[in-house]
Amino acid sequence: MTDTAKAKATLEANLVELEGRLERIQRDLDEPHDPDSSERAVQMEDDDSLEGQARLVTREIASTKRALDRIESGEYGYCVQCGEEIRDGRLEARPEAALCINCARKG
Template identity: 45%
Template sequence: MTDFATQKQTLLKRLSELDHRLHSIEAELDAENSKDWEEMAVEREGDEVLESLGQSGQGEILRIRAALGRIRAGEYGICGRCGEDISQTRLQVLPDTPLCKTCAATVSR
């Protein structure tokens, strides 16, 4: 059994960063808007960008939590599709990945 302490710490650190970022986005979206129509239009465009970033961050949080669950279950580093080991190099680059390189390539086609 491989020790995934480094990947776990990386995932926990990223989870904390995302939590902080999402709280900042939420606070920005809750801020009062300008009364000027032109400024409101610019602010609305900014809000749309922030909402998109928030949704992306929420998706990443779900993937990280799933990876942490696989670590707890002893299933981390095993491809969820074919059951083969996921390479250490891939886990270092994509610590939340549930798939090996081969399966990920076939899914993305």
């Protein structure tokens, strides 16, 4: 079974990094656009990309927080769909994983 203390430390470090990344993205999005119309068009395209990144990072933050909740409740390391134990290798690679590899492949 996975060392939950180690997993918790990893998840907490990941959460700090993700929240910092989201903050930097938000800061970039909050910058005013250049009044030059051609430059503004490029900046708006960049904003679309940044908004997509923000959505992905927000989902990663939510997954990480749910994994930390599962550690606190004693449910970490078990598939939330079938209840089977998630293999250590999967949790080492993706400590926020909520599904065993079989359920992840089905979804």
